[in-house]
Amino acid sequence: xxxxxxxxxxxxxxxxxxxxxxxxxxxxxxxxxxxxxxxxxxxxxxxxxxxxxxxxxxxxxxxxxxxxxxxxxxxxxxxxxxxxxxxxxxxxxxxxxxxxxxxxxxxxxxxxxxxxxxxxxxxxxxxxxxxxxxxxxxxxxxxxxxxxxxxxxxxxxxxxxxxxxxxxxxxxxxxxxxxxxxxxxxxxxxxxxxxxxxxxxxxxxxxxxxxxxxxxxxxxxxxxxxxxxxxxxxxxxxxxxxxxxxxxxxxxxxxxxxxxxxxxxxxxxxxxxxxxxxxxxxxxxxxxxxxxxxxxxxxxxxxxxxxxxxxxxxxxxxxxxxxxxxxxxxxxxxxxxxxxxxxxxxxxxxxxxxxx
Amino acid sequence: xxxxxxxxxxxxxxxxxxxxxxxxxxxxxxxxxxxxxxxxxxxxxxxxxxxxxxxxxxxxxxxxxxxxxxxxxxxxxxxxxxxxxxxxxxxxxxxxxxxxxxxxxxxxxxxxxxxxxxxxxxxxxxxxxxxxxxxxxxxxxxxxxxxxxxxxxxxxxxxxxxxxxxxxxxxxxxxxxxxxxxxxxxxxxxxxxxxxxxxxxxxxxxxxxxxxxxxxxxxxxxxxxxxxxxxxxxxxxxxxxxxxxxxxxxxxxxxxxxxxxxxxxxxxxxxxxxxxxxxxxxxxxxxxxxxxxxxxxxxxxxxxxxxxxxxxxxxxxxxxxxxxxxxxxxxxxxxxxxxxxxxxxxxxxxxxxxxx
Numbered sequence: 001x002x003x004x005x006x007x008x009x010x011x012x013x014x015x016x017x018x019x020x021x022x023x024x025x026x027x028x029x030x031x032x033x034x035x036x037x038x039x040x041x042x043x044x045x046x047x048x049x050x051x052x053x054x055x056x057x058x059x060x061x062x063x064x065x066x067x068x069x070x071x072x073x074x075x076x077x078x079x080x081x082x083x084x085x086x087x088x089x090x091x092x093x094x095x096x097x098x099x100x101x102x103x104x105x106x107x108x109x110x111x112x113x114x115x116x117x118x119x120x121x122x123x124x125x126x127x128x129x130x131x132x133x134x135x136x137x138x139x140x141x142x143x144x145x146x147x148x149x150x151x152x153x154x155x156x157x158x159x160x161x162x163x164x165x166x167x168x169x170x171x172x173x174x175x176x177x178x179x180x181x182x183x184x185x186x187x188x189x190x191x192x193x194x195x196x197x198x199x200x201x202x203x204x205x206x207x208x209x210x211x212x213x214x215x216x217x218x219x220x221x222x223x224x225x226x227x228x229x230x231x232x233x234x235x236x237x238x239x240x241x242x243x244x245x246x247x248x249x250x251x252x253x254x255x256x257x258x259x260x261x262x263x264x265x266x267x268x269x270x271x272x273x274x275x276x277x278x279x280x281x282x283x284x285x286x287x288x289x290x291x292x293x294x295x296x297x298x299x300x301x302x303x304x305x306x307x308x309x310x311x312x313x314x315x316x317x318x319x320x321x322x323x324x325x326x327x328x329x330x331x332x333x334x335x336x337x338x339x340x341x342x343x344x345x346x347x348x349x350x351x352x353x354x355x356x
Numbered sequence: 357x358x359x360x361x362x363x364x365x366x367x368x369x370x371x372x373x374x375x376x377x378x379x380x381x382x383x384x385x386x387x388x389x390x391x392x393x394x395x396x397x398x399x400x401x402x403x404x405x406x407x408x409x410x411x412x413x414x415x416x417x418x419x420x421x422x423x424x425x426x427x428x429x430x431x432x433x434x435x436x437x438x439x440x441x442x443x444x445x446x447x448x449x450x451x452x453x454x455x456x457x458x459x460x461x462x463x464x465x466x467x468x469x470x471x472x473x474x475x476x477x478x479x480x481x482x483x484x485x486x487x488x489x490x491x492x493x494x495x496x497x498x499x500x501x502x503x504x505x506x507x508x509x510x511x512x513x514x515x516x517x518x519x520x521x522x523x524x525x526x527x528x529x530x531x532x533x534x535x536x537x538x539x540x541x542x543x544x545x546x547x548x549x550x551x552x553x554x555x556x557x558x559x560x561x562x563x564x565x566x567x568x569x570x571x572x573x574x575x576x577x578x579x580x581x582x583x584x585x586x587x588x589x590x591x592x593x594x595x596x597x598x599x600x601x602x603x604x605x606x607x608x609x610x611x612x613x614x615x616x617x618x619x620x621x622x623x624x625x626x627x628x629x630x631x632x633x634x635x636x637x638x639x640x641x642x643x644x645x646x647x648x649x650x651x652x653x654x655x656x657x658x659x660x661x662x663x664x665x666x667x668x669x670x671x672x673x674x675x676x677x678x679x680x681x682x683x684x685x686x687x688x689x690x691x692x693x694x695x696x697x698x699x700x701x702x703x704x705x706x707x708x709x710x711x712x
Contacts, residue, residue: 244569
C-alpha cells in the first residue's frame with residue numbers, strides 16, 4: 001500500500017520554487033519497476049524505459065508512461081535513474097550522454113557505487129552523476145515482481161565522489177545542486193531516508209551487510225546441494241536454513257555481478273570470515289571455549305534491532321530535534337560527516353538538509 | 357491458532373487400543389512450553405515441570421498442569437520428554453531413571469541426538485529412549501515466548517541407535533514399541549511428520565541445515581559489530597543482513613551449546629565452508645569466473661521450495677499413494693531406509709506406519 005506523500009515533502013519543488021523536473025527510469029526490473037510505480041502513484045512526472053519489449057508492454061499495461069527508446073525517454077529528463085544491471089550501466093550511460101539535456105542529473109540504483117561512477121564517468125557524465133542505492137529488495141526479479149510498496153519509505157545510500165586531497169566534496173566531482181536534487185527525490189516523493197556517503201564507505205559497508213551475506217547464503221545452499229545427505233537435510237530444513245539461504249534464491253547471475261563488481265571490498269571481508277571460521281573449527285577440534293565467538297556481538301544484540309520490511313517509512317521523518325544543514329558553502333561535506341557518524345537525511349527544504 | 361486434531365489420529369491410542377498414557381514435559385522453555393501448550397490444547401493428559409519456580413507459576417497460570425518436582429511429574433508417565441538444555445540432559449535423565457515407571461518411554465527435543473543418547477544411556481535409560489527433534493523454533497527463548505502454534509504440524513526427526521553391524525535397528529538398542537509410541541505422539545496429537553533417522557544421519561544433516569547456519573550468522577553479525585564502519589553498515593542493513601543474522605539473535609549460550617555438542621559434524625562442515633570461501637576469494641582476486649559457485653545449486657533452486665512457517669501441518673498428511681509399513685518384523689529398519697531416501701512418517705494406525 002502506497003500512502004500519499006505529505007504535500008510539503010512530495011512536490012519535487014526545491015527551496016527556490018524550481019522543480020527538479022521529469023524523472024526517467026531506465027530499466028524496469030524489480031527495483032526500476034518499483035521506483036517507477038511508486039513515483040507514478042505519487043503523481044510524479046515519470047517516464048520509464050526497458051530494453052525488453054515485453055517489459056515495456058507490461059509497464060504500460062500497469063499504467064506507466066513508457067518510452068520506445070532511451071533517447072526518447074531522456075529527451076526532457078530532469079533526473080535520469082539508471083536501473084539496469086551493473087554490466088549494462090556503461091552502455092546505457094553512453095546513450096543517455098548522447099540524448100539528455102545538459103542540465104540533467106544522472107543517478108542509479110546499483111548495489112555497488114564505485115564501479116558505477118567509473119562507468120558513468122567514462123560515458124562523460126561524471127559531473128552530472130550522484131550515486132544512489134535503495135536498501136530494499138526481494139529474492140525475486142523482473143517487472144512482474146515490482147511493486148510501489150517495495151521502495152516506499154526505504155532507506156537509501158546516496159553517494160558522492162570523495163576528493164583525493166580536499167575536504168570539500170562539493171569541489172571533488174559531485175555537484176551540490178545535483179546532490180540536492182537526488183536528496184529531494186529520495187526524501188520527498190519516495191518518502192525515504194538517505195545516508196550520504198562516499199562511494200568507498202558505501203561499498204565497504206555494503207560488502208559487510210549485503211554482498212558477503214549473499215556469498216555465505218550461496219555457500220550454505222551449495223553445501224547442502226552437494227551433500228550425500230542432501231534429501232534428508234532438505235527434509236529437516238527449517239527456519240535457520242530458510243533464512244540463511246533466502247538470498248541465495250536470488251537470480252544467481254545478478255548476485256555474481258554484485259559480488260564481482262565489489263571484489264575490492266568483498267574479498268577482504270571474506271578473508272576475515274575465513275579466519276574467523278578457521279578459529280571456530282580449531283576450537284571445536286580442541287574443545288576450546290567458543291564463548292568469545294558467540295558473545296562478541298552482545299552489544300549489538302542489546303542495542304540494535306533489525307529493521308522490518310515496510311517499517312522504514314516513519315523512520316526519521318518528522319523526528320524532532322534533528323540537525324539542519326543550510327544549503328550554503330560546502331554543505332555536502334557537513335552532511336557527509338554527519339552521515340558517516342550514522343545520521344540520515346530525512347528532508348530537504350528552504351531551511352536546508354534535515355538530518356536525524 | 358491450534359486446530360483440533362482429527363479424532364482418528366489424535367487419541368493417543370495405538371492399534372491395539374492401548375493408550376501411550378500421560379505425556380510429561382520436563383523443561384518449559386520455548387520448545388517444552390510450546391509442546392505442553394499444544395498437547396494441552398489437544399486435550400492430552402500432559403504434565404509439565406521446570407526447575408525455575410517462576411516458569412512453573414507462569415505455566416500454571418497458562419492453564420497447564422504443573423508438578424512440583426521431577427519425581428512427582430514422572431510418577432505416572434507414559435512418555436517423558438526431556439526439554440531441558442543440552443548440558444542438563446544427563447542430570448535430568450538420572451532423576452527420571454530414579455522415579456519413572458519401568459514401562460516409560462523417554463524422548464527429548466534436543467537439537468543434537470548422539471550426545472543426548474549418550475547422556476540418557478549413562479543414566480541407565482538407553483533401552484527406553486527414542487530421540488526426537490522438532491525442526492521449528494524462533495530466535496526467542498523461555499516460556500514467555502512459547503505457543504501452541506510453534507510445533508503444530510512441525511516436521512520432526514525421530515532418531516534411533518544405528519546397530520554397529522546389524523541391519524535390524526529394532527535389535528540395535530531402540531525398542532520398536534517405544535519408537536511406535538513416539539511416532540504416534542508426533543504424528544497424532546502434535547499433527548506433525550517424522551523422519552526416522554539414525555542419530556548420526558540426523559546430526560550430520562542438522563549440522564548442514566541448522567548448526568552451520570547459526571555459526572555463519574554469528575560470524576556475519578560479529579564482523580559488522582567489530583567493523584570501523586559499523587554504524588554506517590547497520591544503518592544500511594536491510595533484508596539480506598536481517599535474514600542472514602536472524603538466528604545470531606538467538607540466545608548465544610544456547611547456540612554455543614548446540615554447536616559444541618555437535619562438533620563432530622559441525623567442524624568438517626565448517627572446514628568445507630572455509631575451503632569454498634577461500635576459492636571465492638581467490639577468484640575475486642584473480643578475476644576468475646564465479647559462475648560455477650553461484651550456479652552450483654541451480655537444481656535445488658529449480659526443484660525445492662523452502663517450507664514456510666505454519667505451512668507444515670498439511671504436509672504429507674492424507675497424501676494419497678504413500679507407503680504403509682506393517683508393525684511387524686524389523687519394521688524400524690524398513691522405515692529408516694525409506695526416510696533416508698527422503699520419506700516422512702505421517703501416521704501410525706492399525707495398518708502400520710504410513711509414509712509419504
